Amino acid sequence: MQKFSWFLILVPVLLASCQGGGAGSGRVEVVVKNPENYAQQDVLVHLNVQDLLAKHPGLNFAKIKVVAGAPLPFQIIDADANGSADEIAFLIDLDAGASKSVYLEPLGPDEKAPEFKKRTQAELSHKVGGSWQDRKYQGGQFQNVTALSVPPEHTDHSWYIRYEGPGWESDLVGYRFYLDWRNATDIFGKKTTDMVLQNVGQDGFDSYHEPGEWGMDILKVGESLGIGSLGSWLGDKALRVETTDSIRCEIPLNGPILSMVRTNYSGWKVGDQSTDAQVDLSIQAGSRMTRCDVMLSQPLPNLCTGIVKDENAPVFNDDGSQEWAYLATWGSQSLAEDQLGMAIVFPKQALKEITEDAHSHVVVFNPEAPKLSYYFLAAWEQEPGGIKTQADFQNYLNTVCRSLSHPVQVTIK
Known part of the structure; x- marks a missing residue:
């Protein structure tokens, strides 16, 4: 039986007219249906707290478990950090065309909250205890933080932020982006399903460029969009988020099944226009894909993203049959000199054009959109169970687009 592990953040949630768990039971039934004829693993389902409370007022989200026969990994999400739960997310495997009942159940009087293996991570680490000398940070040691307003002294190679952002x-792949004027995304290829970022760059500022037991930095970004970096198409080239008044980066989610990096760019300038931008980069367990959600205070024309060019990796795209589409490359383009596939996955209705400049293959989105969502992904042949051929990579991408175009159906009973 074919199985597919993929990434989903938003699913349609229906509110059923019946009370599946009983009015006073405290047990909530949620039915999840796979509309496709292939099995799907690690489907991430989000339940809106307000939808749950509309059917089950008084539900205590601090003392629940999620079960479908056996316990399911789940996470309470407070994405706006206001101290109140916004969503409950859980992972589920679904057979082809199958429906499965999932139950939110209260913990017993002496029952402890379940713990789950950590399969995602987001982090931000900068030096403390040293001092700035011109635009270099001298001395000190790295310390993980949940937020950082980037100091004006900071630029590329300031030796201030561990792995520069x-x-x-x-459990399949890692990413980073340069938290400076470059604002480009890079790839950490992984040889293990364990979490590794907490150790990267601890033994030397850029030691991750050399092969390690865990993996390595596998992409040369240069002046390009790297993989999935946000930019604006101006004239005949893609401009990254280079000129801003200030940048603040936060880690709103660092959970077992979902993690997120949030960056606020104040005064992003493109030509004679300016806007504030919030960019959320999130990743789920069992997936290669990063979801990028962009929100602008003022619309900018021709938002874009893309993939670095490499003469060893031809570019190709989908057949246009689904609501979601992709632009991809495959070939011997990793810094380990082996096979690497990269892709941008986007809603077809948001596409203005596919083009290129000297450094990047570029996806340009419809102008004047204040909000935008797309995905980017990397598949390295050395990852656990890695994809080895372009044909398999294309099949994987086709299934990604099909699954995003026909998401699982969720009903709260």
Whole structure:
């Protein structure tokens, strides 16, 4: 039986007219249906707290478990950090065309909250205890933080932020972006399903460029969009988020099944226009994909993203049959000199054009959109169970687009 592990953040949630768990039972039934004819693993389902409370007022989200025969990994999400739960997310495996009942159940009087293996991580680490000398940070030691307003002294190669920016990973792959004027995303190829970012860059500022037991930095970004970096198409080239008044980066989620990096760019300037931008980068367990959600205070024309060019990796795209589409490359383009596939996955209705400049293959989105969501992903042949051929990579991407175009159906009873 074919199985597919993929990434989903938003699913349609229906409110059923019946009370599946009984009015006073404290047990909530949620039915999840796979509309596709292939099995899906590690489907991430989000339940909106307000939808749950509309059917089950008084539900205590601090003392629950999620079960479908056996306990399911779940996470309470407070994405706006206001101290109140916004969503409950859980992972589930679904057979082809199958429906499965999932239950939110109260913990027993002496029952402890379940713990789950950590399969995602997001972190941000900068030096403390040293001092700035011109634009270099001298001395000190790295300390993980949940937020950082980037100091004006900071630039590329300031030796201030561990691996030069925030990082996020799943059990399959890791990413980072440069938290400076470059604002480009890079890839950490992984040889293990364990979490590794907490150790990366601890033994030397850029030691991750050399192969390690855990993996390595596998992408040369240069002046390009790297993989999935946000930019704006101006004239005949892609401009990254280079000129801003200030940057603040936060880690709102660092959980077992979902983690997120949030960056606020104040005064992002593109040509003669300016806007504030919030960019959320999230990753789920069992997935290669990062979801990028962009919100602008003022619309900018021609938002774009893309993939670094490499003469060893031809570019290709989908057949246009699904609501979601992709632009991808495959070939011997990793810094380990082996096979690496990269892709941008986007809603077809948001596409203006696919183009290129000197450094990147570029996806340009419809102008004047204040909100935008897309995915990017990397598949390295050395990852656990890695994809080895372009044909398999294309099949994987086709299934990604099909699953995003026909998401699982969720009903709260």
